[in-house]
Amino acid sequence: MIETPGLMPTEDLFPIFVNAMFTKNFLLIMFLGLCSYVGLTTNSETSKGMSMAVTFVMTMSAILTWPIYHYLLSPASIIGKDLTFLRTICFILIIASFVQLVEFIIRRFSPPLYKSLGIYLPLIATNCAVLGVVLMNIQEGFTYGASIIYAFAAGLGYSWVMLATAAVREKLIMRGVDLFSGFIGAFFAATMVALIVVSYFSVVKL
Numbered sequence: 001m002i003e004t005p006g007l008m009p010t011e012d013l014f015p016i017f018v019n020a021m022f023t024k025n026f027l028l029i030m031f032l033g034l035c036s037y038v039g040l041t042t043n044s045e046t047s048k049g050m051s052m053a054v055t056f057v058m059t060m061s062a063i064l065t066w067p068i069y070h071y072l073l074s075p076a077s078i079i080g081k082d083l084t085f086l087r088t089i090c091f092i093l094i095i096a097s098f099v100q101l102v103e104f105i106i107r108r109f110s111p112p113l114y115k116s117l118g119i120y121l122p123l124i125a126t127n128c129a130v131l132g133v134v135l136m137n138i139q140e141g142f143t144y145g146a147s148i149i150y151a152f153a154a155g156l157g158y159s160w161v162m163l164a165t166a167a168v169r170e171k172l173i174m175r176g177v178d179l180f181s182g183f184i185g186a187f188f189a190a191t192m193v194a195l196i197v198v199s200y201f202s203v204v205k206l
Contacts, residue, residue, distance in 0.1 A: 046116045
């Protein structure tokens with residue numbers, strides 16, 4: 001039977017929000033979407049633009065993929081056929097469409113940001129964190145409302161890690177601390193932030 005879209009009880013939404021934002025953060029805990037993290041966290045403004053774009057794409061993709069899966073692709077859908085094998089390609093097409101929309105808007109209204117994001121902006125379409133969010137919504141059996149909350153929180157989790165890392169790396173690089181520049185510096189910064197998160201939220205006992 002198809003689950004009627006709706007919000008889960010408030011007490012169930014809060015842990016979903018916290019998990020997506022902190023305890024199961026896609027960058028720090030699952031290590032998904034690291035391409036943009038490595039390439040863009042040396043500049044706060046660029047990180048902010050990418051964070052907003054990724055959060056938008058995650059949330060809008062969740063809004064569309066959940067009903068498409070449950071009402072068209074699921075064996076219990078209105079057409080009564082098992083089309084779940086089309087799930088991944090359908091989700092990727094939806095994500096790519098929103099990425100194109102974001103790319104158009106940024107190019108139209110903020111050419112400097114569009115230029116600074118470079119190849120990382122269209123690569124959101126292949127960002128495994130974005131695809132991971134919509135797939136997790138299905139895997140975890142979230143309701144429609146919960147899937148939107150999860151996607152939005154995952155975007156916020158991605159954003160705060162990007163912005164926090166960018167703020168630290170930018171300041172240290174300006175002060176001549178070469179340890180935080182380049183590929184190795186990004187992973188070193190990620191390791192430091194991840195240790196704080198997993199210790200504070202008891203993801204791993206340290």
